[in-house]
């Protein structure tokens with residue numbers, strides 16, 4: 001549906017931001033009002049030109065009725081890094097929904113991303129049925145976990161503790177390097193600048209967190225870190241809320257979880273694990289960590305097939321014709337997708353000697369970080385290959401040496 005001509009779509013100006021924040025709060029049910037510092041930080045991360053707002057010029061005050069914007073982010077991919085637009089804070093006023101406002105906002109942003117030659121775009125979706133029609137496919141998955149009593153690890157503890165509690169200043173100095181090294185190991189990790197670090201883990205003012213939580217605790221290992229809060233939601237019973245565990249090595253992962261899984265005087269410890277995290281296999285009782293939810297996190301849209309596929313490296317070689325169906329964008333077509341020594345060359349046309357594989361553009365986004373198996377998509381008729389052997393070979397190329405992890409929830 002084309003939006004009503006009374007609706008004006010344009011980039012944001014500074015004067016739009018109070019309404020943008022109010023619309024975010026209303027659309028996403030943000031409970032605590034975000035204070036001036038948090039708002040300033042948010043605004044500093046998004047340029048006005050990277051925002052599209054919709055105003056209804058027929059209503060008194062010409063209210064803001066829709067908005068979509070993007071962060072300029074960089075993410076690890078196997079063998080390198082990719083800059084991409086991270087679509088965020090998308091909302092349409094309840095009064096103006098299902099009239100084509102979102103579609104118009106995204107059409108305008110996509111045109112801008114194409115002009116800027118971004119190979120991929122990404123987002124975190126509020127619901128599972130909105131974004132596939134816009135070319136995005138779910139690419140990574142996370143679990144919410146709960147640990148209800150102290151859990152021992154199978155690997156004996158080292159003679160000397162490898163982990164220490166750190167001050168925020170210590171953490172601010174050492175964590176960024178650890179995080180960057182973590183991004184070298186895991187695909188999908190969003191790099192953070194100072195503003196992201198402030199927003200994520202350095203700003204621990206009581207105003208910036210739920211009132212039941214105590215000061216943030218910082219754990220440091222030479223190759224990893226973890227942060228958590230104690231939360232006194234029920235009197236006398238502390239819950240530990242783990243925010244982030246970043247481990248460059250297996251040893252750092254083990255030593256951080258040795259502490260987090262067995263905190264004294266804590267009733268419940270909660271946190272998240274990227275799907276593929278080995279924690280349960282390190283516990284004496286693998287049921288000691290309960291998965292209470294599993295959900296998609298990052299969704300990826302391939303905007304430029306050749307640009308995206310040549311930006312990462314691969315686990316094995318293949319030479320296929322890849323036929324991509326892109327009903328909404330310009331990325332569709334037939335490509336020769338040839339991987340030699342883990343590096344891809346992609347040319348339009350395509351007469352791959354090993355056969356033909358076809359998929360829709362959202363499925364290609366799902367495959368991109370190695371978090372979704374092409375065989376699962378083939379079972380859902382989203383990927384089609386001439387033979388089981390070709391499908392197996394095509395599925396194998398996306399495999400990554402470590403599971404994808406995201407790093408920034410946007």
Ligand SMILES: CC(C)(COP(=O)(O)OP(=O)(O)OC[C@H]1O[C@@H](n2cnc3c(N)ncnc32)[C@H](O)[C@@H]1OP(=O)(O)O)[C@@H](O)C(=O)NCCC(=O)NCCS
Pocket residue numbers: 001027028089090091092093096097098099100101102103104124125126127129130133
């Ligand atoms: C989701 C939201 C942005 C949709 O805005 P909208 O202007 O009503 O969407 P449109 O009218 O442009 O719809 C575009 C298409 O998406 C579909 N769609 C819209 N919202 C949908 C939803 N919640 N679930 C499934 N499909 C949806 C429409 O049916 C339409 O499909 P079609 O064009 O293929 O027929 C709006 O409902 C909203 O602000 N929701 C609350 C905040 C939110 O969830 N934002 C998304 C953050 S990631």
